[in-house]
Amino acid sequence: xxxxxxxxxxxxxxxxxxxxxxxxxxxxxxxxxxxxxxxxxxxxxxxxxxxxxxxxxxxxxxxxxxxxxxxxxxxxxxxxxxxxxxxxxxxxxxxxxxxxxxxxxxxxxxxxxxxxxxxxxxxxxxxxxxxxxxxxxxxxxxxxxxxxxxxxxxxxxxxxxxxxxxxxxxxxxxxxxxxxxxxxxxxxxxxxxxxxxxx
Numbered sequence: 001x002x003x004x005x006x007x008x009x010x011x012x013x014x015x016x017x018x019x020x021x022x023x024x025x026x027x028x029x030x031x032x033x034x035x036x037x038x039x040x041x042x043x044x045x046x047x048x049x050x051x052x053x054x055x056x057x058x059x060x061x062x063x064x065x066x067x068x069x070x071x072x073x074x075x076x077x078x079x080x081x082x083x084x085x086x087x088x089x090x091x092x093x094x095x096x097x098x099x100x101x102x103x104x105x106x107x108x109x110x111x112x113x114x115x116x117x118x119x120x121x122x123x124x125x126x127x128x129x130x131x132x133x134x135x136x137x138x139x140x141x142x143x144x145x146x147x148x149x150x151x152x153x154x155x156x157x158x159x160x161x162x163x164x165x166x167x168x169x170x171x172x173x174x175x176x177x178x179x180x181x182x183x184x185x186x187x188x189x190x191x192x193x194x195x196x197x198x199x
Contacts, residue, residue: 005060005131009052012124013150014039017077017084019117021101021147024091035101037147038086039125041074046083049074053129053140060131061138070138073129087127087144104148116155117147124148 017038024031041049057070073085089101103114117123126146132139 007056007059007129008126008145009056009129010124010126011041011049011052011085012039012045012148013122014041014045014084014124016040016117016119016121016123016153017082018086018119019147021103021114021117022091025088032088033091034088035091035099035144036086036088037101037123037125037144038084039123040077040082040084042083049085056129056140065138068138070140073140073142085125085142087125087142089144101144102146104146106148106150108148111149114149115152117149118153118155120153122150124150 017040018025019037020035021037022035024033025036026032053072053074057066057072061070074083075086076083090099092098102110103117104110124147125144126148128143128145130141130143132141
């Protein structure tokens, strides 16, 4: 029998595929009202993510739901073959206050005024997995709670591939982005993480 409906988890290291922190993603030309972070997972990071999801399914879905099939949160890019996972958070609370997804640097410190994160940046995601159902099918909802940037590829419209030869001196620190405070009235989505930020 299912024990709970949500659990906290971390995914990565992986490559940033698509991020819209602080602004809405668009779907079929329309804004969704959600900010998203999509991460490409490979090797051990993908294996660990699958173990986390397997454990979540075992702990949160009934044997009947599991037998019927639970839609896992991983997708495959048809063009590249990359396996990725997308996490999302709303842009605003029900009261209309902005929701800020914290961005931490490579050392785990939250950056107050983070840059746009380009595709190919090395990142980790902190999420909340939730059991959900839609049209009679079981799903895992992935709620975005925080992003850690290990190595930053600056956003240049289309982004760049990560430099595999980058050394630790290139690790993203975000020091140059710490001058601006979080906007007034902003609610950070890590409120339910028991102060686990930074990474």
